[in-house]
Amino acid sequence: MLDVKFVSYIESKHFEQIQELNKQEGWTQLVERNEETKQAWSKSNIAYVILKDDDEVIGYTRGLTDEHVTLYICEMLISKPYRGLGLGGKLLNNIQGKNPTARMEMLASRTSHTFYEAQNFRPFYGYRRTYQECKL
16 A cells, blocks of 8 residues: 555645646646646645655645535646555545535546546536636
8 A cells, every 4th residue: 555645735845746747737727827826725725735755746636615515626636656546535535524514516527527426426517717708
């Protein structure tokens, strides 16, 4: 079994490694909007990293919650070599365990939906727009 720790995000120690994971995954908007991404992490009340024993960030999740009704996962990423080891599921269960009355919601991609379905999530219908798409 892989020896890992689930710890709260500490900006100075973890942010560059998180951005490197984003870059490797092709999540370029998070990388290109570096300052906004850093601000998002500092404002998120759900912010955890998965560390290997040498303090290497091998996964993370960032989200928002009111702690009672809604818990929204904004991003979750496990480094490719560490996928399939149960780390993502353990991380999500740990977070939901800290907020047991809140429903957990997130968006999934075409390739990640099978992971979430295997974790007993069910699909739901939603909408999204950016500020630029807003009619003022």
